[in-house]
Amino acid sequence: MKLTNPLKLAGARPLSEKAIDALEHMEASRRDFLKTAGVMMIGFGVAGTARNARGANPSGNVDSSQVDSWVAIGADESITVLAGKCDFGQGFRTVQLQLAAEELFVSMDRITLVLCKTGITPNQGYTAGSFSTWTQFGGGGLRVAVDTARDALFQLASQYFNVPVSQLTVTNGVFSVIGGNPAGTVSYGQLVHGQPFNLTVNPKAVPNSPSTWKIVGQPVPRVDIPSKVKGTFEYAQKVRVPGMLHGKVVRPPFLDAHVQKLDKSAVNGLPGNPQVVQVNDFVGVVADTEWHAQKAADALAGAITWSAGETLPVQANLYAFMASQPSRDAFAVNTGDVDQVLSGAAKTLSARYLYPFQMHGSLASSCAVADVRGGTGGSATVKAWSATQSVYDVRTFLSALLGIPTANIQVVQVEGSGCYGGNGADPVTFDAALLSQAVAAPVRLQYTRKDEMTAGEHYGHPMVSNQKVGIDSGGKIIAWDNETVLMVRGEGPLAAFTFGGAPGPGNFIAGALAGLPTGQLVPTTTPAAPGGGLFWDFGNSVPPYSTGTVNGVNLGTGTVASQRSLTRLVASPLWTSYLRSPDHIQNTWSNESFMDEIAASLQQDPVLYRLRHLVDQRLIKVIHAVTDKAGWETRPSPRPGNRHSAVVSGRGIACVLYSGFDGYVAVVAEVSVNQETGVITVTKVTAGIDTGPVINPNGLRNQMEGQVIQGISRALIEEVQFSNFPGGGAVTTNDWDTYTVFEFGDSIPEIDTVLINNLDVAPTGAGETIITLMPAAIGNAVYDATGIRLRQIPMTPANFLAAKAAQKV
Amino acid sequence: MPTFAFKVNGIPSTVTVDDPATPLLFVLQETFQLNGPKFGCGLSQCGACTVLLDGQPIRSCVTDVSTVDGHSVTSLEGLSRLAGLGPNDLHPIQQAFVDEQAAQCGYCLSGPILYGYAFVRDNPGASREHIEKGVSGDLICRCCTNSRMVDAIVRYAREGRNAEESRQ
Numbered sequence: 001m002k003l004t005n006p007l008k009l010a011g012a013r014p015l016s017e018k019a020i021d022a023l024e025h026m027e028a029s030r031r032d033f034l035k036t037a038g039v040m041m042i043g044f045g046v047a048g049t050a051r052n053a054r055g056a057n058p059s060g061n062v063d064s065s066q067v068d069s070w071v072a073i074g075a076d077e078s079i080t081v082l083a084g085k086c087d088f089g090q091g092f093r094t095v096q097l098q099l100a101a102e103e104l105f106v107s108m109d110r111i112t113l114v115l116c117k118t119g120i121t122p123n124q125g126y127t128a129g130s131f132s133t134w135t136q137f138g139g140g141g142l143r144v145a146v147d148t149a150r151d152a153l154f155q156l157a158s159q160y161f162n163v164p165v166s167q168l169t170v171t172n173g174v175f176s177v178i179g180g181n182p183a184g185t186v187s188y189g190q191l192v193h194g195q196p197f198n199l200t201v202n203p204k205a206v207p208n209s210p211s212t213w214k215i216v217g218q219p220v221p222r223v224d225i226p227s228k229v230k231g232t233f234e235y236a237q238k239v240r241v242p243g244m245l246h247g248k249v250v251r252p253p254f255l256d257a258h259v260q261k262l263d264k265s266a267v268n269g270l271p272g273n274p275q276v277v278q279v280n281d282f283v284g285v286v287a288d289t290e291w292h293a294q295k296a297a298d299a300l301a302g303a304i305t306w307s308a309g310e311t312l313p314v315q316a317n318l319y320a321f322m323a324s325q326p327s328r329d330a331f332a333v334n335t336g337d338v339d340q341v342l343s344g345a346a347k348t349l350s351a352r353y354l355y356p357f358q359m360h361g362s363l364a365s366s367c368a369v370a371d372v373r374g375g376t377g378g379s380a381t382v383k384a385w386s387a388t389q390s391v392y393d394v395r396t397f398l399s400a401l402l403g404i405p406t407a408n409i410q411v412v413q414v415e416g417s418g419c420y421g422g423n424g425a426d427p428v429t430f431d432a433a434l435l436s437q438a439v440a441a442p443v444r445l446q447y448t449r450k451d452e453m454t455a456g457e458h459y460g461h462p463m464v465s466n467q468k469v470g471i472d473s474g475g476k477i478i479a480w481d482n483e484t485v486l487m488v489r490g491e492g493p494l495a496a497f498t499f500g501g502a503p504g505p506g507n508f509i510a511g512a513l514a515g516l517p518t519g520q521l522v523p524t525t526t527p528a529a530p531g532g533g534l535f536w537d538f539g540n541s542v543p544p545y546s547t548g549t550v551n552g553v554n555l556g557t558g559t560v561a562s563q564r565s566l567t568r569l570v571a572s573p574l575w576t577s578y579l580r581s582p583d584h585i586q587n588t589w590s591n592e593s594f595m596d597e598i599a600a601s602l603q604q605d606p607v608l609y610r611l612r613h614l615v616d617q618r619l620i621k622v623i624h625a626v627t628d629k630a631g632w633e634t635r636p637s638p639r640p641g642n643r644h645s646a647v648v649s650g651r652g653i654a655c656v657l658y659s660g661f662d663g664y665v666a667v668v669a670e671v672s673v674n675q676e677t678g679v680i681t682v683t684k685v686t687a688g689i690d691t692g693p694v695i696n697p698n699g700l701r702n703q704m705e706g707q708v709i710q711g712i713s714r715a716l717i718e719e720v721q722f723s724n725f726p727g728g729g730a731v732t733t734n735d736w737d738t739y740t741v742f743e744f745g746d747s748i749p750e751i752d753t754v755l756i757n758n759l760d761v762a763p764t765g766a767g768e769t770i771i772t773l774m775p776a777a778i779g780n781a782v783y784d785a786t787g788i789r790l791r792q793i794p795m796t797p798a799n800f801l802a803a804k805a806a807q808k809v
Numbered sequence: 810m811p812t813f814a815f816k817v818n819g820i821p822s823t824v825t826v827d828d829p830a831t832p833l834l835f836v837l838q839e840t841f842q843l844n845g846p847k848f849g850c851g852l853s854q855c856g857a858c859t860v861l862l863d864g865q866p867i868r869s870c871v872t873d874v875s876t877v878d879g880h881s882v883t884s885l886e887g888l889s890r891l892a893g894l895g896p897n898d899l900h901p902i903q904q905a906f907v908d909e910q911a912a913q914c915g916y917c918l919s920g921p922i923l924y925g926y927a928f929v930r931d932n933p934g935a936s937r938e939h940i941e942k943g944v945s946g947d948l949i950c951r952c953c954t955n956s957r958m959v960d961a962i963v964r965y966a967r968e969g970r971n972a973e974e975s976r977q
Contacts, residue, residue, distance in 0.1 A: 088914060091913075221910060225907055231919065232886060361951060363952075365851075743947070745944070748956050
């Protein structure tokens, strides 16, 4: 049929031609859906929508294959959208509103967005991994659900007006016929009249064309910021429920120490009717107010006899300790010819890079409220308010922890402070639930600062990375060999993914203390073969310059065909989990610093030398965009004329395709280095990204700018420290004086962000991209300024001066 | 049990506690149901609990409630009053934070907003560099939105402060 081009209609919100075409060919069953729309559904608990008529949800599960699980249109014209990707400050509530409003042709303020509640919103797993945008805009998330609803609405309007959908136009949820009587309109609410859609989500539903976008792609202000600056936004820390008590935990003072004796009478007579709770090595106290609970916890801490704790490796020997441990090995890539090609190379180069334990260090100490009723078993119930990234996974873990069926457990996500990965949000939920179960009342638990940094915190992995390349007589890299050692324990929800451990609440500190089993890392005798597929390089162990050839398919972005990338996981004494840019920042620090070393050893410009080994046009383009914007001066490093004394300046570059598919980024960092004091100051950062269509340019820039500074913090300042005491080992960085981070008053660099709005591809992620590059870009700039190569994070003054002394520049 | 009288966001109030060393933060949260000051560290190291005491920013997490007897406490919620605005309005510095989209999670905001407000008031005409160095001291935004927050305070210094003074 001939389609009218609806774009010519000012103010109208038409379907794209591609979407109209898809609708015209839709299957017959969906044409008939009006006939099936009469099924009554019973009360669901989302106010003001068709869902009011929805009933009990005995399984506590939501069928994400059904449009009604995602979208409800009320007879009152209300539109409710339900989704399973949470917001914790990255702005994803606003982004999901933009998406739904755009695809449904309504203004954002018409939509009530419900996020992350078990039994109410679809189960979309963890909001993590920089996967949210990719998921919601792709073929398996929110976008296809609202597009299926949109197509159904067009179909209903087509039947209402008795015209083909191609002759329809829609403005803010009201249809009319193109060229027809302007008074002849019908609204979404009138068409749906409070009924469910009763439709299966069509994974092939066509998105609106970017050329028609009016909300997506715009710098829409974040919907949450006004209430946050006013102080009225309610975080998980604010949740209060009737009859609620306050809890505190008392953790072992030394690593893996066990309770030998606990004198509950220590809290007798203290105000607030304190009650002591003990479940194996889990110890806590509950009282009427937070202050009373804290006082009781302090008293209780002095009334416990603990066994001796485990001894930690000496901090200075951490990396040697790691490299000597039995390991669980896997190749991300292995072409089998690396040793042979290396032996025939004109020149080889090798280096070792080191990265410490770091922590999430959320600004809010984590908090949850749990209301466990009926003890344990099939008649007990739980309601939990948690700042978790995954309500359904927390429900599963609570079920195992408390012995209560998942169908009886409701978990509601309430935004906490920024988590940057697996912080204390899940552990504190488990702690609160254990306390509530014991005292049969709702319990609110907020960690102390020390708890946040030691009791619920799973640290980011430390790394030892050994790099080696072979270079031919023309200066081209012909083989790249690297080996990454990472240390893991527990891993929270990622035990199975990371090291094949059995999943369960015992993979969190809280669950393990309560006696649940922790997955054990089993060393391998031979490394696992490369897996291929979308997540082939999750962790970015493969350098950008490899072809990434797995099973004959090139998955990488570069030219180096002979390649081996081995990851070795070893057991950690400290608990670990995913911390923003997990393993990516460690590996990229190593890969991109080493690439700089190679270029410098050949007296090549670091950008030109990189480009010589890249084939991926998107990565090449973003490097050009960033270096153009930064005014990159083409020359080798170090910078000619810089003296080996006083303050000097330099610049460095780094680039990566995050996770092998999830955002192309490049960063140029400019630094000044005081060679006497060792103080490194980042003066300017130019950061560029191509992660597909830009959904919200202001929001994206906000994320990028934050990653620049958080990346400076992790590159220059942050390191978890630990010591051994007579009673055992313990982490000693347990407040902001001992675990120092970037603070107000520290030098803020000029930040220039470059957005490549690539409308030709599907949107991917951004939340962990730029930070991944910051350590390497800064280290490379330090080398450019000083000729001193830093191979250990953090690049503190002491580490700089040590490297300077060792390298005798 | 001791009773203390002080103003909270302009409203004369009394509070009775069993322990005069109870942190002001907990009293503001539990008795007054305030949400602006937040518990971050309990150690005066981060600034999330900041309130104004007689106009000066303090850390409510380490301030015994007894010490504010007879004084006036202002939180983010009540800041608009100090500019002669209504209780539901945004103070010009809060509006500057909205205009600059200067927040990610926003949990820290009591610190940068109230220290920024006091610094601009006490240092009229301060340069950006002066503000960047001066709004500091155990003050953390862990999302590292620092550049936008400084932008917002600079915007307030240049625009909002004038509007505020002309209104008063």
